[in-house]
Amino acid sequence: MSPISSVSEAINAISAVVFLFGMAGSIQVVQVSSFLLRPFSERLLVRINSSLVGTVWKVMQHIFEKRQKARITYSGDIIPQNESAIVISNHRSWTDFYLLHSVAIRRNMLSNCKYFVKDSIKWLPFFGWGMWLADFLFVRRDWMRDQRKIEATFSNIKRLKTPVWIMSFAEGTRFTHQKLKESQVYAAQQGYSIMHNVLLPRTRGFVTCVNVFRGSHVQYVYGNLGEFNVAPDMIRVHVRELGDEYEFHVNVKRIAINELPNDDEQLANWLRQRYVEKDQFLSKLCHGWTKNLDEKVWEEN
């Protein structure tokens, strides 16, 4: 079935885009004017920023969950309200963030999600500029240059004790079958486990994150977030109710940073091991989907 099958769906999609860009644009105006506050209170500015960004996310989440009636189920550890964390997730599609946000919105952290994003996204009208203003973590695969910027952003977060979910897609790129093959070849050369549903994670960013935040207000890692069998694309999300065609599942593990290995190499291995588990979990999901989950179902609210 093609993603858009009628004129009214096309109109729906176009109006959604116009609406979102319009809203992001007007919020931008307010955001830019918040620059004026900077000399007075940095922490207030951070709060204003993040609630503006959060408003856009909230509307998008409403469209996904309420209007398009996405069916989402949860399993794994209970996540407390308002808790800062480093969040690692797999990356299937542009629509992954809806699943991450479905957890964030239920834990009062939607405004505080900061993503690592590709540097070029900065130039995407309105959204990209908004992300830039909101201190998203832009990376361009040039570690030396990225590292300095990222550490500056992190040290601000620590200094102001900003509530934060650092969102990291550790695979570093979106999953495709081509990339999976390449990743499997590389894993075989390196002697790592061969996985079938996720790519081998890149460990350097994660290790840096954990090392930076040890002993700060960010005390947990949430692993395994965001699961997909077949992900809908962005257009599909906006044109028609998702209810019957898709089922979404989010599995979360909550791990205290002070229980992670101190040694960088061991920490990298620890991350790879999480992806091996995730891979097995996804294989389970493929055969029977959420019905055979032995883990306790996550309570709502």
Ligand SMILES: *[C@@H]1O[C@H](CO)[C@@H](O)[C@H](O)[C@H]1NC(C)=O
């Ligand atoms: C979470 O933070 C909000 C303010 O953003 C506060 O009203 C609420 O009581 C907090 N919840 C918990 C469980 O700390």
Ligand SMILES: *[C@@H]1O[C@H](CO)[C@@H](O)[C@H](O)[C@H]1NC(C)=O
């Ligand atoms: C908040 O926004 C200002 C500009 O409006 C930006 O300079 C600052 O880095 C942002 N900070 C955070 C934490 O979002």
